[in-house]
Amino acid sequence: MAEAKSIQAVKGMNDIRPGATEAFLDTAVWQKIFAAAAAVMESFGFRRVWLPVVEPTALFQRGIGTDTDIVAKEMYSFSDRGERSLTLRPEGTAGAVRAYVEHNLARVDPIQRWWYAGPMFRAESPQKGRYRQFYQIGAELLGIADPAADAELLWMLWQLCGRLGLFEVAVRVNSVGDNDSRKAYRAVLRDYLGRHMTELCESCKARLDTNPLRVLDCKRAPCRTVVDGAPDILDAMTPAARQHFDKVLALLQALKVPFERDPRLVRGLDYYTGTTFELTTRALGAQDAILGGGRYDNLVEELGGMPTPAVGFAAGVERLALLVAAAGVPAVGPDLYLVPMAGAEVLAFLLADGIRSDGRYKVEVGAGRLKQQMKHADRTGARFALVLGEDELTSRRGKLKNLRATSVEEVALEPSALLGVLARSP
Numbered sequence: 001m002a003e004a005k006s007i008q009a010v011k012g013m014n015d016i017r018p019g020a021t022e023a024f025l026d027t028a029v030w031q032k033i034f035a036a037a038a039a040v041m042e043s044f045g046f047r048r049v050w051l052p053v054v055e056p057t058a059l060f061q062r063g064i065g066t067d068t069d070i071v072a073k074e075m076y077s078f079s080d081r082g083e084r085s086l087t088l089r090p091e092g093t094a095g096a097v098r099a100y101v102e103h104n105l106a107r108v109d110p111i112q113r114w115w116y117a118g119p120m121f122r123a124e125s126p127q128k129g130r131y132r133q134f135y136q137i138g139a140e141l142l143g144i145a146d147p148a149a150d151a152e153l154l155w156m157l158w159q160l161c162g163r164l165g166l167f168e169v170a171v172r173v174n175s176v177g178d179n180d181s182r183k184a185y186r187a188v189l190r191d192y193l194g195r196h197m198t199e200l201c202e203s204c205k206a207r208l209d210t211n212p213l214r215v216l217d218c219k220r221a222p223c224r225t226v227v228d229g230a231p232d233i234l235d236a237m238t239p240a241a242r243q244h245f246d247k248v249l250a251l252l253q254a255l256k257v258p259f260e261r262d263p264r265l266v267r268g269l270d271y272y273t274g275t276t277f278e279l280t281t282r283a284l285g286a287q288d289a290i291l292g293g294g295r296y297d298n299l300v301e302e303l304g305g306m307p308t309p310a311v312g313f314a315a316g317v318e319r320l321a322l323l324v325a326a327a328g329v330p331a332v333g334p335d336l337y338l339v340p341m342a343g344a345e346v347l348a349f350l351l352a353d354g355i356r357s358d359g360r361y362k363v364e365v366g367a368g369r370l371k372q373q374m375k376h377a378d379r380t381g382a383r384f385a386l387v388l389g390e391d392e393l394t395s396r397r398g399k400l401k402n403l404r405a406t407s408v409e410e411v412a413l414e415p416s417a418l419l420g421v422l423a424r425s426p
């Protein structure tokens with residue numbers, strides 16, 4: 001029979017798996033990141049939400065903005081059987097706000113600290129750090145207008161970076177102002193850019209009318225030169241917007257979070273108002289943003305809710321994983337690998353249970369041929385292996401093999417005796 005042709009994953013979509021050849025796709029790295037993020041965010045009072053991966057297309061059009069790259073070029077949209085236009089979520093904020101409004105939380109308790117983690121989808125051209133299915137870990141703090149909320153998020157993110165051993169990180173902060181500031185700045189900026197029209201690239205020329213702030217974010221060298229001389233938004237800000245931003249910066253300073261003000265940081269989604277931020281690192285090359293976020297005080301109202309201030313962020317898990325994996329993949333093999341021969345299975349299961357119930361150790365029980373089991377025990381990175389054959393069944397003693405030190409110790413086949421050895425050795 002002819003061999004069936006194998007099917008490959010969709011381009012730009014990854015398999016995260018134990019022992020992955022590309023270290024940043026290794027389960028151990030991902031679990032370390034998710035555990036650290038959950039621990040830090042829960043310790044700040046954020047509660048986990050699980051929201052749909054598919055939402056009505058209109059949610060993203062209204063929420064993120066039809067002129068953005070994400071909505072104009074990158075969404076995976078389709079019609080379902082009822083001819084409704086649906087989209088695989090390209091980000092988590094619009095869905096979180098949809099849920100906040102749908103469940104009337106402004107009435108129940110307007111202040112919600114939410115965090116989420118899960119896959120997002122954008123049809124971008126894949127490269128290192130940029131995928132079509134990628135994962136985000138994010139948080140949304142709804143209901144607090146005070147600049148302390150912006151600072152709290154950045155402070156939390158700084159703690160998370162510390163937990164993950166990421167210290168070569170730049171914290172870039174800016175503000176896109178409130179509605180009045182942005183309106184005033186758009187006029188000043190349009191005027192300035194209009195005088196440099198001939199130096200701008202085609203897409204920036206087009207943005208001049210629709211969204212001149214996006215020109216600040218253009219990566220092309222000639223546009224960057226023009227942008228370097230552009231007026232600063234701080235000079236166009238209303239006193240209230242300026243005061244908010246100053247307070248955020250003062251809090252960061254007092255908390256000793258090292259940040260830099262980046263007047264060019266405008267972000268690629270239209271819902272931002274006020275503070276915007278990104279954490280970047282040179283270690284990632286072109287896709288250097290580990291995470292991004294900011295304030296979006298109009299979005300709840302734009303999506304049909306009561307006016308509600310909000311601030312949030314999302315981090316790219318693959319990018320975090322590239323950084324964490326560079327420092328080494330955590331060892332996650334079982335502490336003990338039990339190798340039962342025929343007839344010793346029940347003894348193996350009961351011994352394993354006794355050790356697991358202590359709560360500190362992982363025990364994997366094999367099955368099948370001795371040689372194959374020992375090979376697998378080695379591959380898992382287990383600390384100890386113990387063969388249970390006929391002799392062991394009768395004598396109730398066994399030879400515990402330390403796979404790292406290649407030494408052997410005789411032990412009684414009792415959970416307490418085995419626990420004693422596991423606790424004693426590193």
Ligand code: HAM
Nearest residue numbers: 091093129130131134289290291292293312313314316
């Ligand atoms: P964003 O800047 O579009 O913001 O995405 C946040 C992070 O997701 C990026 O900094 C990056 O690490 C990661 N990311 C984005 N696109 C890709 C991709 N194609 N492949 C791999 N990683 C990617 C948002 O999504 C906002 N919802 C953040 C937010 C939450 N603002 C307020 N609340």
